[in-house]
Amino acid sequence: MQPLLQAAMLEYKRDVAQAVFPTDDPGLLIDGPDELRVLFIGDVAAMGYGVLRQGMTVCARVAESLSRELQRGVRWEKMAAPDLTIDRAATQLSESPVDVDLLVILAGVPDVLLMTTPDAWAASLEQLMLNLRLQHPRARVIVTGLPPVQDFKPIPPRLHRMLAARVDILDAASWRVARSDPRLQYVAFPSTTPGELKVLDQLSWATLHGTWARAIVPAAMLALEESVDRPDTWRALR
Numbered sequence: 001m002q003p004l005l006q007a008a009m010l011e012y013k014r015d016v017a018q019a020v021f022p023t024d025d026p027g028l029l030i031d032g033p034d035e036l037r038v039l040f041i042g043d044v045a046a047m048g049y050g051v052l053r054q055g056m057t058v059c060a061r062v063a064e065s066l067s068r069e070l071q072r073g074v075r076w077e078k079m080a081a082p083d084l085t086i087d088r089a090a091t092q093l094s095e096s097p098v099d100v101d102l103l104v105i106l107a108g109v110p111d112v113l114l115m116t117t118p119d120a121w122a123a124s125l126e127q128l129m130l131n132l133r134l135q136h137p138r139a140r141v142i143v144t145g146l147p148p149v150q151d152f153k154p155i156p157p158r159l160h161r162m163l164a165a166r167v168d169i170l171d172a173a174s175w176r177v178a179r180s181d182p183r184l185q186y187v188a189f190p191s192t193t194p195g196e197l198k199v200l201d202q203l204s205w206a207t208l209h210g211t212w213a214r215a216i217v218p219a220a221m222l223a224l225e226e227s228v229d230r231p232d233t234w235r236a237l238r
Contacts (some may be wrong), residue, residue: 004159007167009113019049026054030063036224037079038063039098041089042106044214046080049203061213062104080196085110085119088209090128100139102220103132108146114168118173118214124179129184140223142216144177145189146172147208178196185223188216 040046040059049056054065059078067074070192075208086107105128110123117199130140150163171188178186 001158001162004113004156005113005162008155008159008163011153012109012113013082016044016049018237019044020052020059022048022051022054025082026060026078028076030067030074030076032067032071034213035073035075035099036066036070036077036102038066038102038104039079039095039100039184040104041084041105042100042104043080043109044082044108044149045209046078046141047082048209051209056206056209058106058209058212058216059104059211062220063188065213065217069217069221070224072102076094080143083110085116086124087116090124090131097135100136102224103139103141104220105141105143108170109149110124111170112146112149112163116170118169121155121170122173122177125174125184126181129177131182135182139183140220141184142183142187142219142223143174144187144212144216145174147212148191151220155179177217185219187216187219 027183046057046152048054048059051057059076061074063074066072077098079089079096079098081088084092084107086105089105089107105125110219129141132141146167148164149167150160155163171186175186178184
């Protein structure tokens with residue numbers, strides 16, 4: 001299957017090079033009291049793949065919803081690149097100190113295409129948590145389930161099955177890590193009907209970003225309310 005995987009990675013790189021990304025001012029500060037600091041780490045989803053404006057991205061929608069629901073200001077930023085793997089994310093977090101109350105991890109697409117093993121994924125996620133703990137011991141973390149990479153465009157059936165299986169395997173690894181760390185919550189990618197993310201039979205990236213944000217916000221609010229001093233407060237939302 002290696003040639004198919006290599007072809008899938010090349011196709012991913014071509015798609016990213018030709019894709020639409022927001023070019024407007026991200027507006028990383030939402031005014032309000034008791035400012036909440038949020039960092040989004042990830043690949044093309046965190047970059048705003050497929051949408052024209054920053055306000056349509058999953059990151060901006062999460063930030064805006066948290067500000068509205070919590071009646072707080074929100075200062076948010078992104079650490080994102082199309083080839084950002086969970087291993088690189090852990091390394092970058094250790095090399096680039098951040099000031100953060102909440103970290104949202106939107107990584108996984110490159111790891112699926114690279115066939116990252118569940119053990120390697122879990123080890124990198126645990127290292128990321130350790131690196132964050134050294135900087136901000138009370139910061140909370142959301143790790144999201146991977147989007148259905150295999151469904152984004154037509155691919156050979158064998159490759160479709162392989163990518164779908166890898167998504168499930170890495171999601172299960174995230175869930176296991178979340179069970180062992182009270183500061184980490186796992187949030188599954190929202191389940192959808194076959195046509196729910198489509199407009200005129202085409203995948204709507206704006207709908208995908210919005211659906212994903214609506215799944216993340218309740219978990220983020222729970223995470224911010226939980227006390228990190230209680231080892232039994234982890235939640236894995238599936």
